[in-house]
Amino acid sequence: MRWFLTVLGVIFAVVVFLFLDYSLPSKQTVRITNTYNRLTDIGANAIFYASPDAGTVQNTQGQRDVRFIETVRPNGRPFVYRNEDTGWIWPPYFKYDSSNLHAQATDLRSTSADPRWVSVTSYGWRVSWLSIYPNAIAIKPVAGPDVRPxxxxxxxxxxxxxxxxxxxxxxxxxxxxxxxxxxxxxxxxxxxxxxxxxxxxxxxxxxxxxxxxxxxxxxxxxxxxx
Incomplete structure (x- = not known):
């Protein structure tokens, strides 16, 4: 019985950790390289996207027009965010300004020759093979790549x-x-x-x-x- 309770406790702790790791906001210092809209297939990974009633429109083929923000980290590795309203769904960020955030991100684009570094606040995970992207919540310019708010x-x-x-x-x-x-x-x-x-x-x-x-x-x- 003791080993069963131990295993149950470990599983519960792992679930809580993953839940918090996904839901809590994180900050990353990056350089924005591109912003765009893309018709995206929403299927088994729908749980990691905003619900249709949060301002997005999904067609009969299960595709949705999603805004994306392409960035590069200080170490040169690429990192892509999605930019969707959250509405009142979980996690409760009550985000309704994805259009404004898209305009801000577009204005802050830069090149490696003349970089402009920003701190992006987001939640979620980036899993390439599942087409899962963290959702950007806010963007704030910072002085350089070493700044970690x-x-x-x-x-x-x-x-x-x-x-x-x-x-x-x-x-x-x-x-x-x-x-x-x-x-x-x-x-x-x-x-x-x-x-x-x-x-x-x-x-x-x-x-x-x-x-x-x-x-x-x-x-x-x-x-x-x-």
């Missing part, structure tokens, strides 16, 4: 979640100390009393049996004249 939003959310978990843990401990532990002790004491009664009854039966055997033996010996 502190991710205040993610840190504050993690602190709030940590405080909530601590509060839940304290409430559980108090509930266990006030309710569960006394009930367990009462059950243990009741079991001990029951066990003691069973032992006493067993001893009493053994004593009565021995006395009965003694009386029968004396009676039999009396009949035989011993």
């Amino acid at each position: 502190f991710n205040w939003a993610a840190q504050i959310i993690l602190l709030i979640l940590g405080a909530l978990l601590f509060l839940i843990w304290r409430m559980w401990n108090q509930f266990r100390e006030r309710t569960i532990d006394p009930a367990v002790r009462s059950a243990d004491e009741a079991w001990d009393r029951l066990d003691a009664r069973a032992d006493a009854a067993r001893d009493h039966i053994a004593t009565e049996t021995a006395e009965a055997r003694g009386r029968v033996r004396r009676w039999w010996d009396g009949i035989r004249g011993r």
Whole structure:
């Protein structure tokens, strides 16, 4: 049973980590190279795109016109963002300005000869073989490729979640100390009393049996004249 609970706890921790890793905002310093719209096939990966009621239109072939932002990291590796409104779906970023963000990204495009570095705030993962892209939330110009703005939003959310978990843990401990532990002790004491009664009854039966055997033996010996 212990190993089952351990495995269950590990699985739960991994799920929570992946959920937070996908949902929390992240910041990356990049250089924007291109912005464009593309008719994109939405299929099994639809969960990683905005819902149709968030301002996007999907045709009968399962295709959607999605805005993309192409960037290059300081190490030269490319990185692509999508730019979709989130609406009221999860995660709750309430983004409705994808058109404005697209215009801003287009205005901040640059070349390697004359780079302009920006910090892009986004959520989600980039998985090439599944055509999954992080969704850009905000773009802010920075002084250079070495600038790494502190991710205040993610840190504050993690602190709030940590405080909530601590509060839940304290409430559980108090509930266990006030309710569960006394009930367990009462059950243990009741079991001990029951066990003691069973032992006493067993001893009493053994004593009565021995006395009965003694009386029968004396009676039999009396009949035989011993």
